Amino acid sequence: MQIQTLQFVKKTPPPPWAIGSISTPVGAVYRVLNDWSRADYWGMLRSRIGAFRMNYSVTPGLYAVGEPTQDSDVFVTANYKLTFDILRRSLKGLNAWILVLDTKSINVWCAAGKGTFGTDELVNRITQTKLDSVVNHRRIILPQLGAVGVNASAVQKQTGFRVAFGPVQAGDISAYVEAGYKKTKEMSTIRFSLLDRLILTPMELNPTLKKYPWFAAGVLLLFGLQPAGLLFKQAWFGGLPFLVMGLIAVFAGAFVTPVLLPFVPFRSFAIKGWIVGMLLTLLAVRGFGIMDGRGWTLHAATYLFFPALASYIALQFTGSTTYTGMSGVNKELKLGIPVYLGTAAVSLLLVVLFKLQEWRVL
Amino acid sequence: MKYLANVSTLNYDLEKCTGCRRCVEVCPQAVFEMRDKRAAITDKDLCMECGACAKNCEFGALTVNSGVGCAAAIINSLINGGPPSCDCGGGASSCCG
Numbered sequence: 001m002q003i004q005t006l007q008f009v010k011k012t013p014p015p016p017w018a019i020g021s022i023s024t025p026v027g028a029v030y031r032v033l034n035d036w037s038r039a040d041y042w043g044m045l046r047s048r049i050g051a052f053r054m055n056y057s058v059t060p061g062l063y064a065v066g067e068p069t070q071d072s073d074v075f076v077t078a079n080y081k082l083t084f085d086i087l088r089r090s091l092k093g094l095n096a097w098i099l100v101l102d103t104k105s106i107n108v109w110c111a112a113g114k115g116t117f118g119t120d121e122l123v124n125r126i127t128q129t130k131l132d133s134v135v136n137h138r139r140i141i142l143p144q145l146g147a148v149g150v151n152a153s154a155v156q157k158q159t160g161f162r163v164a165f166g167p168v169q170a171g172d173i174s175a176y177v178e179a180g181y182k183k184t185k186e187m188s189t190i191r192f193s194l195l196d197r198l199i200l201t202p203m204e205l206n207p208t209l210k211k212y213p214w215f216a217a218g219v220l221l222l223f224g225l226q227p228a229g230l231l232f233k234q235a236w237f238g239g240l241p242f243l244v245m246g247l248i249a250v251f252a253g254a255f256v257t258p259v260l261l262p263f264v265p266f267r268s269f270a271i272k273g274w275i276v277g278m279l280l281t282l283l284a285v286r287g288f289g290i291m292d293g294r295g296w297t298l299h300a301a302t303y304l305f306f307p308a309l310a311s312y313i314a315l316q317f318t319g320s321t322t323y324t325g326m327s328g329v330n331k332e333l334k335l336g337i338p339v340y341l342g343t344a345a346v347s348l349l350l351v352v353l354f355k356l357q358e359w360r361v362l
Numbered sequence: 363m364k365y366l367a368n369v370s371t372l373n374y375d376l377e378k379c380t381g382c383r384r385c386v387e388v389c390p391q392a393v394f395e396m397r398d399k400r401a402a403i404t405d406k407d408l409c410m411e412c413g414a415c416a417k418n419c420e421f422g423a424l425t426v427n428s429g430v431g432c433a434a435a436i437i438n439s440l441i442n443g444g445p446p447s448c449d450c451g452g453g454a455s456s457c458c459g
Contacts, residue, residue: 113412113430114447147388148428165387190390192363239374240430262363270434319432321363323391323409326429326436326446328366333436 015058017088021065026130031064034092040085047082049202056081057105062129063088066095070136073177075166077143078103078111090170094177097134101125112149119151127160141166141181144188190322197258200320204254208313215246222351227359241290242302248284249306252277253313258320269324270336273314277307281282297354305347312340371407371427375401378423385424388414 014021016039018030036044047053057079065088074097077087084100091098101121103111111117126132126140144151144165152163167176167187176183219242225236257264257276264272281303284290291299315332318324356362372393381399391408394401394415401423413428430436435446 071413112414144388145390145414147418148412149417152384152418153420181389185392188387188390189392267364315433319430319434322432323363323408323410324365324431325370325409326431327369327371327411327427329431329433329436331366331369333433333440337437 011186018063022068025133026063029062029064029097029134031066032088032098034065034088036085036089044082044085048199050206053080053082053105056098056106058084058101060102060125062131063098063100063135064096064347065091065098066093068095068097070134072096072135074099074131074135074140075173076101076146078106078108078117080105080107080111080322083107087170087173090173094174097131099125099131108143109148110144112146115149117146118149119154122150122155123158126155126161130244132160133358138162139164143170144168144183145190192261192322194259196322197261200317201255201258204258204313204317204320205250207318208250208254212246212250216243217333219243219246222355225355241294244290245281245284246309247308248280249277249309252280252310252315254317256280257310257314259316261317261321268332269315269318270311270332274307274311276314277310278303280310281306295354297350297357297358301347301350304343304350307341308340312336364407365410367407370406370411371425372403372406372409372411372415373425374401374403375423378421378425380421382420384418384420388418390414417450 014030016037017033019033021028021030022310023029043052043056047056054177058081060079072095075087075091076099077083079100079102084098086331087098101111101117102125103116103121106114106116108117122142131140132138138160145168147165150163155161155163164181166181167183168190168236169172169187172183172187176187216239219237219239221230223238223242224230224232226234229338253273253276257269260276261272266272266275285302287297291302314338315329318329318332353362380397381401383396383401385394386396387400390412391410393403393405393409395404395413396402409426410431411426411428413426416424416426416428430446432446439446
């Protein structure tokens, strides 16, 4: 096959992360850059923080890396732009094809869990891109985590392409190729390093803090409510310690627990979160005297409610880890939900009791 | 890191294993290793029930009740019905990324 760089063929301008195109028997294919631009780094940052990630995608289809031939490897990936970016950066120095599946701009593992990075989509994409005309061989390399959604033998039966599941991390691809397409145990095991966990915390903090105004409104209402009406001064001075405690609980559950995960005792996320929440509550109450001058009812409510809140928030992190399974989370929730509801109810009763004392009803 | 003990629903039938190594290739938690030309389970508590092994075992030697191990997803499914999914509450926002 003759390969040449076509410069003025495409009608639409190429994406900013592509440089020219490569001609194949089935038409021109964009050649991707390996290095990230400033826009790519900015996109990564934004998608790590919030909803920007939901539409951060590349067009599904076939792309070229370097100067691929009909014998070059084909790497399959998701159309979440960050996933695609990490792959093209990892393929630096290689000549290869990239086949991007339509995963609705979701990463490989989550998309595989949903089934969008799946057998049907892969088979359709192989057919649609006429991959069998682009390459002579019949083998494709998938990210290992895609195995959750892709049945390798079904793909081979339907397309003739034999699926090899490569390393978990795109960064290990060169080593995998050099080793003759063999994975070490490290390459096929998912890690969950401190940095991995730290990177995930903005998406733990962000959604939780979005609910914080409701909590704040409830607290201010509770403390501001006086026989004379809703008083701003009482709301603010009475409620302030609880507003701070709420933030501390969020911090304990959505940041400290995830980051220090293996160092907090017990395997249960609910217990881990409760321990961290209790320690920070103790620190705030005993160390910084945040509840000084308040009666036993509010102290009791604080010790009950905020560690439980931290525990509940920490339990949400099970959705982001690389090692928790559904049966375990189910077990935690079965035991946890009644405890959380009970704790919230008793805490509320204590605050009501405080209000009744404050109003000299009792 | 290991999650709760004795909860994984992973089930392995040694009789059906042909030693194709697919499960070793796909498991991200190193639950399987090859012993005497067949797969063997190293530590079941390492299993996160992702379902990759069962999906790719051609011979039906592996089954697992796989699903989304996410508290928010499970709570949503308790409230709204249906199986747990990553679309937290549906619509534009998702916890999965």
